[in-house]
Amino acid sequence: MRFTRREALASAGALAAAGIFPAAKVVAQDSHATVQPDSVANAEPICLADFEPLAKAKMSTTAWEYVTAGAGDELTVRWNKEAYQRIRLKPRVLVDVSKLDTRVTLFGQEHPFPILLAPTSAQTLTYPEGEIATARGASAAGAAMVLSSFSSTSVEDVATVAKTPLWFQLYAQTDHGFTRDLVQRAEAAGCRALCLTVDTPVTGARNRETRADVKLPPMPNLKGLKVAGPMRTGSLDIFNGVLDAALTWKDVEWLLSFAKTPLLLKGVLNPEDADRGVKAGVAGIMVSNHGGRNLDTVPATIEALPQVADKVAGRIPVFVDGGVRRGTDVLKALAFGASAVLIGRPYVYGLGAAGQAGVTKVLNILQRELQIAMVLTGRTTISGIDRSVIWT
Ligand SMILES: Cc1cc2nc3c(=O)[nH]c(=O)nc-3n(C[C@H](O)[C@H](O)[C@H](O)COP(=O)(O)O)c2cc1C
Numbered sequence: 001m002r003f004t005r006r007e008a009l010a011s012a013g014a015l016a017a018a019g020i021f022p023a024a025k026v027v028a029q030d031s032h033a034t035v036q037p038d039s040v041a042n043a044e045p046i047c048l049a050d051f052e053p054l055a056k057a058k059m060s061t062t063a064w065e066y067v068t069a070g071a072g073d074e075l076t077v078r079w080n081k082e083a084y085q086r087i088r089l090k091p092r093v094l095v096d097v098s099k100l101d102t103r104v105t106l107f108g109q110e111h112p113f114p115i116l117l118a119p120t121s122a123q124t125l126t127y128p129e130g131e132i133a134t135a136r137g138a139s140a141a142g143a144a145m146v147l148s149s150f151s152s153t154s155v156e157d158v159a160t161v162a163k164t165p166l167w168f169q170l171y172a173q174t175d176h177g178f179t180r181d182l183v184q185r186a187e188a189a190g191c192r193a194l195c196l197t198v199d200t201p202v203t204g205a206r207n208r209e210t211r212a213d214v215k216l217p218p219m220p221n222l223k224g225l226k227v228a229g230p231m232r233t234g235s236l237d238i239f240n241g242v243l244d245a246a247l248t249w250k251d252v253e254w255l256l257s258f259a260k261t262p263l264l265l266k267g268v269l270n271p272e273d274a275d276r277g278v279k280a281g282v283a284g285i286m287v288s289n290h291g292g293r294n295l296d297t298v299p300a301t302i303e304a305l306p307q308v309a310d311k312v313a314g315r316i317p318v319f320v321d322g323g324v325r326r327g328t329d330v331l332k333a334l335a336f337g338a339s340a341v342l343i344g345r346p347y348v349y350g351l352g353a354a355g356q357a358g359v360t361k362v363l364n365i366l367q368r369e370l371q372i373a374m375v376l377t378g379r380t381t382i383s384g385i386d387r388s389v390i391w392t
Contacts (some may be wrong), residue, residue, distance in 0.1 A: 007153070009336065029210070030140070045365075047326070047365060047369075048324065048325045048349075048365060049342060051350050051352075051353050051362060052349050054352075054353035054354070055126075055348075056352075057349075059126055061212065062212050062213070062214055063125040063209050063352070065209060065211070065214065065346050066122070066125060066210070066212065066214045067120070067345060067352070068345065069208035069209040069212075069293065070206070070208075070293050071204030071205050071292060071293050071294055072207070072209075072297070073296055074208075075297050076297060076298055077293075078292075078297050079292075079300040079303075080291070080292055080300045080301060080322040081300075081323040082300070083300030083322070083323065084300075084302055084323055084325070084326070084328075084332060084377035087332050087390060088390070088391035089328065089332070089373075089389060089391060090391040090392075091377040092377065092379075093119055094378075095379075095380070097354060097378060100114070100371055100374055100375065100380050102114070102367070102371060102374070102382060104339060104382050106317060107192065107262045109165055109192065109360075111143070111164075111165070112142040112143075113143065114141060114334060114341060114370075114382055115143055115330060115340065115342075115366055115367060116167075116322045116340055116342045117144070117145040117342065117343060118288075118343060118372040119147060119169035119195065119221075119357075120265075120344050120345075120348050121148045121149075122148075122150060122151070122152050122219075124207070124217050125152070125214075125216070126348055126351050127351045127352055127355050129356070130153050130154065131157075132153055132154050132157065132158065132380050133359065134347065134356075134359050135161045135166070136161055136187065137163070137350070137351070137356040137357065137358065137359025137363070138164055138179045138347075139161070139162055139164045140360040141363035142363075143363050144164050144192075145158075145162060146167040146169050146342065147169060147191070148165075148169050148171075149168070149169055149171040149197075150219050150221070150222075150223050151220075151221060153383050154223075155221055158189075159189035162190075165193075165322070167194070167195060168186035168187075168191040169190055169194070169195045169197055169266065170183065170194050170195065170196045170197065171197055171243060172196065172243075172251060172255070173225060173242065173244055174244045178224070178225050179255075179263050180258065182221060182222075183255065183259055187260050191259050192261055192262075193263075193264060194259055194261055194262070194264065195265075195266040196255060196265055196266065196331035197267050198266065198267045198268065199245060199267025199268075199269075199289070199294055199295075200243055200267065200290060200294055201244070201245040201246075201267070202238045202240060202245060203240060203294065204290070204293050204295060204296065219242075222242060225242070227241035227242055234378055240247065249276065252280050252282065255278060256281050256282070262283030262284060263282050263283055264282060264284035265282050265285055266286040266288055267286065267294075268285050268286065268288070268331045269287065269298055269299070269301070269304045270308075271310070271312075271319060275312070278315050280317055283316055283317075283321060284316050284317045284318070285316065285317075285318045285319070286318075286319040286321065286342070287301050287318060287321075287338070288322055288342075289304075289322055290322075291323075291344045291345060294350050300322065302329075302333060302336065305318070305320045305333065305337060306336045306337060310337070312337075317340075319340055319347075320341055320342070321341060321342035322341050322344075324346075326366075326373075327368070327369025327371070327372060327373040330366065330369075331370060331377065331385055331389065332390065334382060335385050335386060335387050335390050336390070338386060349362070350362035
């Protein structure tokens with residue numbers, strides 16, 4: 001998708017002058033990206049952080065705690081954001097930035113922006129239509145969505161409404177037959193990639209979630225799976241009936257032996273694991289610390305990204321999530337070697353604040369902020385964003 005500078009700045013100006021949710025439509029740069037602001041209450045979020053109080057006011061306390069919580073003292077949750085804030089940019093001036101190209105091609109498919117929705121479980125806790133509203137909201141903004149294995153809507157139902165590429169996040173099960181069926185169900189439903197989560201043999205010590213006594217809604221993707229008991233966080237038994245603590249590289253090879261769609265590893269921080277993944281034949285690496293929800297005090301993902309990207313050395317695409325809240329964060333992630341970023345909590349807050357329209361709005365704001373960051377750093381294409389844009 002190409003934008004003229006005039007279009008980019010006109011939309012940014014419209015945001016500033018008229019507010020985010022004016023009575024008239026704010027029309028972004030293509031037909032996929034039309035925002036219907038009137039379905040959102042009169043509040044006017046103008047950046048991603050603005051959605052949090054709106055969401056908190058509408059969500060149940062339990063849902064809010066579930067989404068917001070991290071592990072332990074939530075240091076990694078904080079570091080994910082702070083690490084972006086510490087990185088300074090080094091712009092070039094007097095560059096013709098009158099035409100922008102924000103497109104990126106991932107696994108043969110073009111995406112208008114290098115911004116995807118990370119998998120987040122149990123979205124009906126946040127908003128009654130849950131993943132259906134998210135898929136519609138993502139489609140309206142032209143963004144791909146990664147659907148969680150632990151979604152509260154089945155992959156088939158979400159695929160029916162998704163107009164943009166849908167990827168599937170896989171929590172492998174100890175029942176290999178079930179795992180194989182789940183992969184094949186996701187592929188049959190039309191999912192274009194599989195993201196195997198490798199950082200969650202058990203869930204983290206999520207104190208806040210435990211205090212809030214979160215009970216997850218039914219998970220239709222796991223229908224038919226024989227599980228020892230209901231999934232509860234805070235159990236004294238750290239192992240969980242729906243997570244495979246015995247998952248190893250052998251299982252990655254096994255999945256690769258039959259998966260028809262690209263298989264990515266989600267939750268890699270160590271460059272050695274990334275290298276091993278490339279050698280095993282995976283199609284992509286997602287640098288993630290699960291939004292700080294699993295192992296507290298691991299570094300911010302933007303700190304881990306450069307090492308992983310250096311090790312992978314362009315052999316396969318590298319992605320990153322965790323703490324992305326600004327267009328400048330997206331630009332920084334791309335500069336350090338990511339092909340695209342994913343956002344988690346921000347769109348869930350958008351969902352909680354305003355359902356489908358909130359998800360679209362979150363994406364539109366981030367997309368516009370990325371355009372502005374590109375213009376103001378003198379980078380007109382995604383491939384033109386490299387480490388020279390970082391102030392060292
Ligand atoms: C409420 C919630 C549920 C999540 N559920 C999953 C999940 O089912 N599978 C998974 O791989 N990651 C899950 N994650 C992690 C996200 O995919 C992503 O790594 C993280 O949210 C990125 O950090 P951010 O929230 O700061 O953007 C979840 C995150 C949140 C906040």
